[in-house]
Amino acid sequence: MAIRKIRTDGDPILRKKSKVVSNYNDRLKVLIDDMYETMDIAYGVGLAAPQVGILKRVIVIDNRDEEDGNRFYMINPEIIEKEGEEVSLEGCLSVPGKQGSVKRAKDVKVRYNDLYGEEKIMEAEDFLARILQHEIDHLDGVLYTDKAIEMFEAESE
Template structure:
């Protein structure tokens, strides 16, 4: 089932998510729905808070369209990070806006899979960026929160003006 993706400035996006204590059929259903929603959007990652569920669950697929490789990470935690990249990011919760964000170039992420088994991912490139971006969502942080105060102020003005114009246009 397609879920509704919350968009900025919805205050739900700023809430910290709770750890998953037991993986249930409801958790598996959430993951299925999140994956379907992410692929439909289309995006390369989605965190549960983006669909109004404050649990530490993310789905990621940076493989492209041909051979999907869905990563499901429950209670993900970055246990090691190194290097630095400064690259353009976008977000399904901040549509039609992107900005350069500074991130770690490589990360090691520990998480649980849907069977409750601990897994470790060693990631670089787009996958490392996606892990950091989605884990930020679990902590109530959006990629725009990484912008300088000046750039964040410019973003807010432009973005909110665009949202208002869209509302007027759709009337």
Template sequence: MAIRHVVKEGDAILRKHCREITEITDRIRTTMEDMLETMRQEQGVGIAGPQVGVMRRMFVAEPAPGEVYFMINPEILEEEGSQTGEEGCLSVPGLVGTVERPQKIRMRAQDLDGNWQEYEFEDFHARVMCHEYDHLDGILYTDKATDIHEPVMEEEPGEEE
């Protein structure tokens, strides 16, 4: 596995629509493993193909420690409810913003073996999946966000400025 370069906002690749993956090869599997390693190195919870310069419909997400999803050719089938929360992005370092997303989604995607799987996600998990899915269509969270700002670091108890 290898750490990949994370493409930053301003690079035109982040604004392009990704192509479907027609065959899941060892190269695709290796790229997905590299994406997972890169995401963890950068302390993210998700990373999509275009963020590492790969214009294919694929992303990796780990919304909870050890809960890894390799999503190839994902499709959101249903959305329900609404939630608003703060998001950041590895491709937009140093900023966060408030984004409205569905509370619950149902989606399907192929796994690393090419089998179609269906998933239901709620709350933070749904937020992560929608954020990564947007990348596949050239959409950044900053396109939907309000109140974009630098993250506020919480002080440690007893710490004074």
């Protein structure tokens, strides 16, 4: 496993649309493992492949701090249903030092593939739904700052 460089706002790769994954191989597993390690070292809850310079439709999520939290990856994720809406603060590893209030769906249903190319469906609500929408936006070259109602300097810890 390796820690990869996280691209930041202004890097043109963050504005490009990622390619659908069609080769399910060991290189894909290495990418996912590297993304987990990179996300962990940066204390993130999600990371999309474009954020580490790879234009593939792959995301990793870790919301283990939540009560029912878990850690997982998605290949070729696609939101197939949205319901409700709420405004909440978001930050991003690619936009350091900032936060913004963003309106997102409260509940989502996502279709994706696993490492074997098998299709799966996941339903998510609240914070997990927000993470999924944020990371899937990255795959389309969209940053949360594009959707933010208001931007703020992030509070230091």
